[in-house]
Amino acid sequence: MDRPVTAMKVMVAGAGAMGSQIAMVTALAGHEVTLYDLDPTMLESSVAALRGRMDSQVAKGRRTADDVDAAFARLTTTTALTGDVDLVIEAIVEKLEIKRQFFTDVDALCGPGTILASNSSSFVPSAMASATERPDRFVNLHFFNPALVMRCVEVVRGPETSDETAATAVAFVEQIGKLPVVLDKEIPGFVANRLLNAVRDEALALYEGGYAGIEAIDTAARTALGYPMGPFELMDLTGVDIGYHTKMGRFAETGDPADAPSATVSALVERGDLGRKTGRGFYLYDDTGARVGKAI
Ligand SMILES: NC(=O)c1ccc[n+]([C@@H]2O[C@H](COP(=O)([O-])OP(=O)(O)OC[C@H]3O[C@@H](n4cnc5c(N)ncnc54)[C@H](O)[C@@H]3O)[C@@H](O)[C@H]2O)c1
Structure with a gap:
């Protein structure tokens, strides 16, 4: 990964309940975020919902309008998979074969430095990393719902996750204002x-x-x-x-x-x-x- 952990290019895949909020948290922390989904209506409705939430936080004085506008300027949406990113956070449907296909596709598009992460609640990293050529740069980043609010993020290492990948994942989680909980060994359900x-x-x-x-x-x-x-x-x-x-x-x-x-x-x-x-x-x-x- 060439860019510093304070200003990365991140693709969040899946604009549902989790992906949309993970994308917003990441954009608010200063990263350039691409929110990807197969369904363009999900992209539209999730950005509209985020806008509503952020406007209400501005109205309550919890965030400034400038910070929110700057974050939305860093957040783009797409229905086309991209590989020009430092980190991919996958939050698509909870079906193993669909996730594995997604990771095979994105692995082929990304440069060698890109870290691939899954927000899956039930699948351990090794179940998805084996669909890629980079199991050493694969980790689960398990956010909690609602991701804009909940501070804990479980960083789950698979058997082949490298120390460097785990350290970058922890640094990213801290940089976006969350609290990393590291699992040194994968287990279904995490902690x-x-x-x-x-x-x-x-x-x-x-x-x-x-x-x-x-x-x-x-x-x-x-x-x-x-x-x-x-x-x-x-x-x-x-x-x-x-x-x-x-x-x-x-x-x-x-x-x-x-x-x-x-x-x-x-x-x-x-x-x-x-x-x-x-x-x-x-x-x-x-x-x-x-x-x-x-x-x-
Ligand atoms: N909902 C929760 O409380 C929660 C909490 C933690 C983790 N998770 C995990 O987050 C992930 C997403 O959960 P959610 O509740 O946000 O789901 P969701 O159903 O709200 O959203 C899933 C999105 O993925 C999109 N999608 C489906 N297949 C796709 C593909 N192949 N490529 C691109 N986009 C695709 C759908 O269009 C949809 O917008 C799951 O892995 C789930 O286990 C969920």
């Missing part, structure tokens, strides 16, 4: 989601074993452990179906019953009780989204 899932699994086991009710378990998590939200409250907020599908995906891969969704979560998903978004999950919500009682 944060593994911790989250372990707490969630234990909460469900305690409830299903009849040891304590959902409110009691949530109260313990909040008042004894200092969590901002209990595990059942959080599942209702993010959507009960999200955790269900993640577990089903893992179960399909391993066939291990321990990886399958719990009976309670499966029953809620079958009934369509998906949490706040449907007004009913572990708890009941009124039309304003306020919690009004227990649902199970």
Whole structure:
């Protein structure tokens, strides 16, 4: 990589929920960013949504209009894959074969110094790096949603990621104002989601074993452990179906019953009780989204 880590050329691939915000964070930090997506309407709508968000931050005095305008001047969109960049951050659809094809294509276009990074939540670096000729310059940069707000970025090293690549990835994450959490060895789920899932699994086991009710378990998590939200409250907020599908995906891969969704979560998903978004999950919500009682 020839350019300094303070002024790089970065391509963010995928203009969805994650890619659009990663592109904005990167442009705000002074980098020249190309946001790439196959779908031109996604590019248009995501830039319009970013503009709305940034305008509201300017109105609240959190950013200056000059900083925001300068960032948008550094942010361009395209439906044509480009290789003239120092860093590629991939945030396209979570399908391994599509990601592997993307990395094979972009690898062929990029110069030898370019670092390739994936924001994938479930695929480890080696599963994608093997589709390229540069596994030493491949790393996962796992941002959290919403990427404009959340400070943690997991920097996941694959077995062939070089020390230089890991060091550049860490320097980039710090430069854009985030906090890098380095995984020296890859493992599915990385750190944060593994911790989250372990707490969630234990909460469900305690409830299903009849040891304590959902409110009691949530109260313990909040008042004894200092969590901002209990595990059942959080599942209702993010959507009960999200955790269900993640577990089903893992179960399909391993066939291990321990990886399958719990009976309670499966029953809620079958009934369509998906949490706040449907007004009913572990708890009941009124039309304003306020919690009004227990649902199970
Ligand atoms: N949503 C989250 O909370 C979250 C959090 C962390 C990481 N991630 C990861 O980020 C990635 C993207 O997730 P998302 O929620 O932003 O997805 P999304 O569905 O909102 O957006 C995906 C975008 O990728 C585009 N796309 C699909 N195939 C493409 C291709 N071959 N080339 C170019 N563009 C293509 C789509 O048009 C779409 O705009 C996934 O790998 C996911 O695991 C998501």
